[in-house]
Each structure stands twice: as structure tokens, then as C-alpha cells.
Amino acid sequence: MGNNLTEEINSRKTFAIISHPDAGKTTLTEKLLYFGGAIREAGSIKGKKSSKHATSDWMEIEKQRGISVTSSVMEFQYNDHHINILDTPGHEDFSEDTYRTLTAADSATMLIDAAKGVEAQTEKLFKVCSMRGIPIFTFINKLDRQGRDPFELMEEMENLLGIRSYPMNWPIGMGMDFHGIFDRQTNRLEIYNPTNPSHVEIKETTGPEDPILDELIEPSLLEQFREEIELLDVAGDPYDEDRIINGELTPVFFGSAISNFGVQNFLEHFLRLAPAPVGRESDEGYIHPDRQEFSGFVFKIQANMNPKHRDRIAFLRITSGKYSQAMHVNHVRIGKSMRLAQPTQFLAQDRNIIQEAYAGDIIGLYDPGTFRIGDTLVEKSNFQFAEMPHFSPEHFAVISVKDAMKHKSFEKGLQQLTEEGAVQLFHTFNRYPEQQIIGVVGVLQFEVLEYRLKNEYHADIRLERLPFSIARWVDGENSELEQFKKRQKNLTLDRDGRIVALFDNEFQMRTAQDKYPELTFYENSFLK
Numbered sequence: 001m002g003n004n005l006t007e008e009i010n011s012r013k014t015f016a017i018i019s020h021p022d023a024g025k026t027t028l029t030e031k032l033l034y035f036g037g038a039i040r041e042a043g044s045i046k047g048k049k050s051s052k053h054a055t056s057d058w059m060e061i062e063k064q065r066g067i068s069v070t071s072s073v074m075e076f077q078y079n080d081h082h083i084n085i086l087d088t089p090g091h092e093d094f095s096e097d098t099y100r101t102l103t104a105a106d107s108a109t110m111l112i113d114a115a116k117g118v119e120a121q122t123e124k125l126f127k128v129c130s131m132r133g134i135p136i137f138t139f140i141n142k143l144d145r146q147g148r149d150p151f152e153l154m155e156e157m158e159n160l161l162g163i164r165s166y167p168m169n170w171p172i173g174m175g176m177d178f179h180g181i182f183d184r185q186t187n188r189l190e191i192y193n194p195t196n197p198s199h200v201e202i203k204e205t206t207g208p209e210d211p212i213l214d215e216l217i218e219p220s221l222l223e224q225f226r227e228e229i230e231l232l233d234v235a236g237d238p239y240d241e242d243r244i245i246n247g248e249l250t251p252v253f254f255g256s257a258i259s260n261f262g263v264q265n266f267l268e269h270f271l272r273l274a275p276a277p278v279g280r281e282s283d284e285g286y287i288h289p290d291r292q293e294f295s296g297f298v299f300k301i302q303a304n305m306n307p308k309h310r311d312r313i314a315f316l317r318i319t320s321g322k323y324s325q326a327m328h329v330n331h332v333r334i335g336k337s338m339r340l341a342q343p344t345q346f347l348a349q350d351r352n353i354i355q356e357a358y359a360g361d362i363i364g365l366y367d368p369g370t371f372r373i374g375d376t377l378v379e380k381s382n383f384q385f386a387e388m389p390h391f392s393p394e395h396f397a398v399i400s401v402k403d404a405m406k407h408k409s410f411e412k413g414l415q416q417l418t419e420e421g422a423v424q425l426f427h428t429f430n431r432y433p434e435q436q437i438i439g440v441v442g443v444l445q446f447e448v449l450e451y452r453l454k455n456e457y458h459a460d461i462r463l464e465r466l467p468f469s470i471a472r473w474v475d476g477e478n479s480e481l482e483q484f485k486k487r488q489k490n491l492t493l494d495r496d497g498r499i500v501a502l503f504d505n506e507f508q509m510r511t512a513q514d515k516y517p518e519l520t521f522y523e524n525s526f527l528k
């Protein structure tokens with residue numbers, strides 16, 4: 001049983017793809033699912049921008065906009081591996097959920113458009129991953145089109161993200177001249193065929209100097225390729241698996257997701273290098289994944305996936321042990337035992353009821369309102385996993401209810417939505433009358449909030465946008481903090497009573513930091 005449990009866990013990889021919209025995340029995900037046989041035709045989850053919906057059309061906003069408001073999980077098998085891809089919503093539906101989803105991943109794949117390089121959203125998501133120290137793999141996409149020089153892209157990663165890179169393969173040409181990729185680990189050449197890109201011709205070589213390459217690649221491109229490889233070998237970072245696992249060195253892969261070129265090469269190296277599920281810290285120390293006892297934490301709550309039932313689904317990352325059907329667990333925060341009836345797992349776009357699941361897997365639990373983001377469920381013990389972080393919102397508004405008679409249901413709805421983690425709620429404390437301020441990471445959340453309070457709680461609200469774009473959790477010596485509380489404008493308290501300062505811009509924030517050098521300004525509640 002013990003061995004079986006360890007084997008099951010070790011066969012799992014749970015990761016997220018982080019990218020800026022349009023880099024090709026949907027396309028890459030689709031190809032990966034296709035390799036795993038989870039979808040019959042590449043293209044079938046692509047409906048998200050068309051009238052066919054990728055996941056669920058559970059909310060009017062989704063239907064009207066043709067976007068998926070919340071992230072989902074996709075699971076597939078490849079050879080002996082069991083792979084869970086956590087989707088991180090982009091576009092207008094970028095929200096705190098996107099960040100929190102990353103807390104459930106053991107590694108991340110950073111997808112970069114070769115023509116655009118590191119873009120804003122990738123940078124934000126990268127920061128969250130690097131804060132957790134998880135390994136980050138890089139896929140540089142769209143090599144079938146003319147893009148930027150690969151060295152320049154690697155330099156940009158280092159300058160903007162502070163991560164060194166090791167190209168696992170190297171492109172020969174690009175755009176019209178794209179000839180393929182050369183695997184630096186296996187010395188294998190994968191030849192790109194523009195008229196039939198999914199037909200990949202593979203040549204084993206003895207290395208970049210192998211004369212066989214002279215027969216296959218035109219001289220000018222080959223000369224450039226050999227020079228570049230030499231430069232990488234001499235001046236580049238050496239291959240170092242420890243640094244990869246610690247998130248200090250990112251293995252880089254080149255390819256073209258749309259042509260399904262380089263995707264399998266990436267997948268196979270990824271499966272070899274990416275970590276099996278790792279444990280998490282709790283108030284009783286580190287919880288190892290192959291501890292026999294089942295445990296997990298809720299990292300996301302998704303409401304109304306089925307509008308007919310008004311249900312909520314709590315997404316639980318299993319941290320240790322095995323889930324078996326209808327098992328009893330402790331809901332540690334509320335101190336109650338409960339039966340986990342009918343959890344679901346997510347296979348491509350379908351939901352299935354599951355019989356068993358292991359550490360690393362994500363299961364969806366029916367939630368009648370009993371779960372909060374960060375809740376711990378555990379078979380017998382009573383430990384709790386480390387708190388789920390809140391991230392700095394970027395948009396703020398004062399919220400109030402239009403009809404005072406609806407005050408009670410408004411407050412209830414607001415509490416519920418804060419618990420789900422859809423929005424953050426702050427209270428002003430150094431101004432009268434006290435105001436409630438809503439903070440969101442993506443502006444669409446304001447609409448979601450307005451819609452849901454009206455439809456589920458019958459409360460019409462007023463939202464008055466505020467000029468702030470940054471929140472910082474502030475901590476330090478009591479006397480310093482008291483001075484700060486007296487003098488600083490725009491201070492609020494979060495749900496747990498922690499001081500949060502709001503700023504219009506970076507300049508304002510730096511001024512405050514300079515003025516109070518003894519205080520620490522945290523970017524998220526996690527770091528406190």
C-alpha cells in the first residue's frame with residue numbers, strides 16, 4: 001500500500017502555464033491534451049473566443065463576452081504520467097484567482113511569444129512563481145514566424161525576471177527560414193517541414209559538428225547555428241538540474257505550438273525534469289506528500305458553475321495521501337467532521353465523479369457555503385496549511401448598497417464573495433464615515449461583483465472608483481507603526497485587521513517607504 005501510494009504520487013505532475021494573452025497558451029494546452037489523448041482533435045478546446053465555449057458558460061458575463069471568468073483544471077495521462085494542468089485565466093478575466101492557482105502548482109511553464117518577449121502579465125505571474133521557488137520551464141513560441149533574436153530573449157528574461165536560462169534545444173533559423181530545433185541533451189535534430197509541420201523528421205547526430213548536418217541545412221544557417229551553439233557552450237550557464245529544481249535556472253525550449261512542433265520535445269524533457277508533487281508547510285511542520293493520511297487545501301472557489309443549481313465548487317489541491325470515495329475528513333477551521341461526497345475531477349472540458357485521487361491531484365468539492373479560500377481538510381489530524389496569500393489589487397472602489405433596506409443581504413453577499421476570494425474588502429479607519437473599499441486584481445471582477453450581488457443577493461450596489469493602483473501590507477515596530485497610522489493618508493484594514501496602505505502609483509509608495517524606513521511594505525499578505 002505504502003509503495004503503491006508513493007508510486008501513484010510520483011507519477012504525477014501538476015503545473016500551470018503562465019503567459020501573456022495571445023502568446024499561445026490555449027494552443028499549447030490543446031496540443032498537450034492531444035498528446036495525452038484527452039481530446040480527440042486538437043482544436044476542440046479552442047472555442048473560447050468563438051461561440052463554442054471552452055469550459056462552462058455558467059454566467060451571463062461569460063456568455064456575453066465569450067471568455068471564461070475563472071480558471072479550471074485539466075487532467076490527462078501521457079505514458080505512465082498523470083498530468084494536471086492548472087489554467088490561469090488571462091485577458092480581461094485576470095484576477096486574484098489567477099495568482100492563487102499558482103499556489104497549487106509544483107512547477108510552471110512560462111510561454112513566451114518569440115516576437116514579443118517577456119510581457120506584463122507574464123512578469124506578474126512569474127513573480128508569484130519565483131516567490132514560491134518552484135521550477136520554471138520556458139517555451140518560446142511561434143518560431144514559424146519571424147521573431148526576436150533568441151539571445152536577446154534570454155537576456156530580457158534575465159534583466160526583467162532575474163532568472164538565468166539554459167536552452168535545452170536551439171532553433172535553426174526562424175520564420176521563413178525556420179529549419180528546426182537541435183536538442184542539446186540528445187544531439188537530436190528535429191526538422192521542421194513547413195508544408196506538413198506536424199510531420200517531424202528526426203535525425204540522430206553526434207553533435208553540432210556532425211557532417212550529416214551539412215547535408216541537411218544550408219551553409220549560411222548552419223554556420224550561424226554552429227557559432228551560436230559554441231557561444232552557448234562557452235559563455236552560457238552550464239546545465240544544472242539542482243538550479244532548475246530550485247527555480248534559479250530555467251530550461252528553455254523553442255517551438256511552434258500551432259504547428260505542434262517542439263511540443264513533444266518539450267513535454268518529454270518536462271516530464272523528466274519537473275518535480276513530482278511536493279508537500280506544503282503547515283502549523284505542525286512540513287507535510288510530506290506520501291504521508292498516508294489524506295490532506296489538502298482549498299485554493300479556489302468557483303460559484304454557479306451550473307446556474308440551475310446555484311452551486312459552488314471548491315477546488316482542493318491534495319497535499320498528502322489518497323482520497324477515496326465518500327471518505328470522512330476534518331474541516332479544521334470550523335472543527336467539524338464531514339463526508340466528501342462525489343468530488344469531481346476535470347478531464348479536458350468534462351467533469352467526472354472520481355473514485356480515488358492522490359497527492360498532487362486537484363479535486364472539485366461541492367460547496368454549499370462551508371469553504372473558504374485556504375481551508376484545510378485532513379483525514380484525522382488537526383493541522384492547518386499555511387495561510388493563502390492575498391495579492392495587491394490594482395483597482396479599487398468604494399462600495400455601498402443603493403437601498404438601505406437591503407443592507408443585511410448586501411453584507412452577507414459581500415462576506416460570501418470575500419470568502420470565495422473574488423474580491424478583497426478593506427475598511428478605512430482614519431476617516432469618517434468609515435468606508436468599505438473593494439480591491440480587485442482584474443477590473444472585470446467589479447462587474448462580476450455587481451452582477452452576483454444583484455442576482456444572488458438582490459442588492460443593487462454603487463461603486464465609486466478610486467485612483468489607487470497599489471496596496472501594501474505594512475508592518476514594523478509598534479511606535480513607528482503608530483506614527484504611520486497617525487500621519488499617513490489612505491490607510492485601511494483588511495479582513496484580518498492588518499494595516500494596508502493604498503497608493504496611486506509607485507512614486508507615492510516609494511515616498512512613503514523613504515519616509516518610514518523602519519517599516520516594511522509587503523506586496524502580498526503572504527510575506528508577513
Ligand code: G4P
Nearest residue numbers: 020021022023024025026027141142144145256257258259
Ligand atoms: P492565448 O490562449 O495565450 O491567448 O493564445 P492562443 O492559443 O489563443 O493563441 C493566440 C494566437 O496565436 C492565435 O491566433 C493562435 O492561432 C496563434 N498562435 C499560437 N501558437 C502559434 C504558433 O506557434 N505560431 C503562430 N504563427 N501562431 C500561433 P489568432 O489569429 O488570434 O486566433 P485563431 O484565429 O488562429 O484562433
